[in-house]
Amino acid sequence: MTKPTLATVWLDGCSGCHMSFLDMDERLLDIAARADLVYSPLVDVKTFPESVDITLVEGAVSSEDDLAKIQLVRAHTRVLVSLGDCAVTANVPGLRNPYGPGPLLQRAYIDNVDLNAQLPSQVVPKLLAKSRPVHTVVAVDVFLPGCPPTADQIFWVLDELLSGRSPDTATMSRFGT
Ligand code: SF4
Numbered sequence: 001m002t003k004p005t006l007a008t009v010w011l012d013g014c015s016g017c018h019m020s021f022l023d024m025d026e027r028l029l030d031i032a033a034r035a036d037l038v039y040s041p042l043v044d045v046k047t048f049p050e051s052v053d054i055t056l057v058e059g060a061v062s063s064e065d066d067l068a069k070i071q072l073v074r075a076h077t078r079v080l081v082s083l084g085d086c087a088v089t090a091n092v093p094g095l096r097n098p099y100g101p102g103p104l105l106q107r108a109y110i111d112n113v114d115l116n117a118q119l120p121s122q123v124v125p126k127l128l129a130k131s132r133p134v135h136t137v138v139a140v141d142v143f144l145p146g147c148p149p150t151a152d153q154i155f156w157v158l159d160e161l162l163s164g165r166s167p168d169t170a171t172m173s174r175f176g177t
Contacts, residue, residue, distance in 0.1 A: 004053040004162060006031070007039035008083075009073055011066045012093040012131060013059030016148045017084035018042070021056070023151035031155075034162045048072055054161050056083040056144075056154075060093040061132045065125035074138035079161060082133070082140045083154070085147040092147075093131035101127035144169050 010018060018041060024031065031037075038052060039045045048069075055077040061067055074080055085091035096104045105127070110117045134140055144157050153172060160167035 004035045005038045005049065005051070006035040006158075007037070007048070007052045007055040007073075007077070008042065009039070009048075009055060009057045009069065010041050011057060011059030011070065011087070011134075012062035013084065013086045014092070015041075015058070017056075017058035017086075020146075020148035020151050021083075021154055024155050025151070027151075027155050031158055031162075035158075048076055050076060052077045054079045054081065054158070056081045057087050057134055058083045060086045060090040061128065061134060061137045062093050063125035063127050067128065067137060070134060070138055079141045080134075080139070081142040081144055081157065081161075082135060083144050084149055085145055087134045088143050088145045090131045090133045094133075097130045100129060142167055142169065 008018065008021060022028070022042075035054070037043055038049050039047075039055075052073075055073055057070065057073065057080065059066070061070055082088045086093055090097070105119055109119050135143070142157060142161070144153060146153060153169075156172060157167045157169065
């Protein structure tokens with residue numbers, strides 16, 4: 001019997017949620033026995049697969065690249081999990097929302113730079129007007145807040161999903177039980 005597939009995606013976040021994922025330690029072996037990790041910053045796969053059963057998304061939707069990526073991911077994912085406060089509320093990336101991208105870029109690339117101050121016109125993806133929680137852009141099935149969520153909570157959610165249940169994170173304790 002084929003195992004369910006699992007993916008993790010990194011949008012505008014600090015990678016702390018992925019570090020918490022890794023903090024599951026030996027329980028990663030349990031997850032690996034029950035699901036195939038088919039796409040993630042943790043594995044060398046460049047293209048999001050055609051069909052994924054569970055995708056954990058870290059980070060807010062802040063740029064045009066983030067927007068295109070989460071729309072692609074949503075279209076090819078059965079259960080989408082917003083992983084962490086940046087995905088759930090925009091959190092830290094959302095701090096720039098009252099100012100808009102213009103003053104932010106000015107501060108980062110002009111005001112605070114001593115040499116070759118210039119706004120990026122290539123490589124750096126164009127920022128959206130606001131940094132947005134994932135569910136305001138695409139449908140989200142499970143919300144897992146926390147900055148970051150604990151490894152226990154991430155394991156609990158994955159265990160629930162891989163057991164065929166719908167995790168109710170509103171009833172979840174800090175330790176995910
Ligand atoms: Fe980092 Fe916290 Fe955002 Fe996760 S929720 S990406 S740990 S700032």
